[in-house]
Amino acid sequence: MGCCSGRCTLAFICGMQLVSVFERQIIDFLGYQWAPILTNFLHIIVVILGLFGTIQFRPRYVTGYAAWLVIWMTWNVFIICFYLEVGELSKDSDLVLTFNLSMHRSWWMENGPGCRVTPVSPPPSWAPEDHRYISIAGCLMEFQFVEVAHSSLQILLANWRTQHHGYNW
Template sequence: MGRCNGRCTLVGFCCLQLVAALERQIFDFLGYQWAPILANFLHIMAVILGIFGTIQYRSRYLMMYAVWLVLWVGWNAFIICFYLEVGRLSQDRDFIMTFNTSLHRSWWMENGPGCLVTPVLNSPLAPEDHHVITVSGCLLDYQYIEVVSSATQIFLALFGFVYACYVSKVFLEEEDSFDFIGGFDSYGYQAPQKTSHLQLQPLYTSG
């Protein structure tokens, strides 16, 4: 039961990561955010790999999962910097998120809590097949919602990384100790040899 503590905790964090990633994937699909959609898909695959490695005692899978979490933290840190416009990053460069295939941005921009969307009719700024809108009255601006979402992902990833390293170390130690006693060594165990019982009978010679 004690050995299950780390594994069960890691599986729990992986499940939380999976739910959070699926929720984020849905809203990124609604906003046509193609770069985050691709990153979310890779993250979901890595989390599933981490769950499988934890359940099946595969330390290599956990190492791959831990390496991905480092990249995932970096990606979410970039998302935070992008929406807060840190340095030279600007939200006007929406091609970073959409691969320059659409003018859509975060879904929360128009659908945030308390947001009132007003279309601007016959605006000369509207590109072909698009319209201009004004958004007002939001209780929380969309960029802060995206920042909170990315910060949550970083929080879960950090805990997942720590537990993945711990559980992977436990698995490796168990494998080494099992090898030492001949658990996986084909030469460490020899089957008992069957001994043949011969019945001795006296020999009679005629005189």
């Protein structure tokens, strides 16, 4: 075995995916985005199984992990298209990412780099009583681009693993 075998590289990539998806999971929990929370949870489970398959030399686990990566990349392409409003998709829709259970959006909308949140008072008559109506200004990077960057990182990690290292152990 060389200094950095295929197994070592795959274990490293799985570790990087776990770190990045845990960070993403926390952010999605803060924004009450239920579809990404469920998908991230599935990804965490599959990556752990892929890591186990790599360490224990279980080809079926690694093959399942590789098959999941195709679904995972497709999901992340959808997220990119959603936030960039490709076609009929709208980032302002509650139905898609929150299953219409809440009015929450991306956590980055209010907490992005440099964002200043100011409550609007009095709130408009159409605003629900249990939600505050706010104005957001001064963001160095709009929230949709932060979300696109997160999804792009996930695609890069999944693609780097499949493109450059194949399945040689």
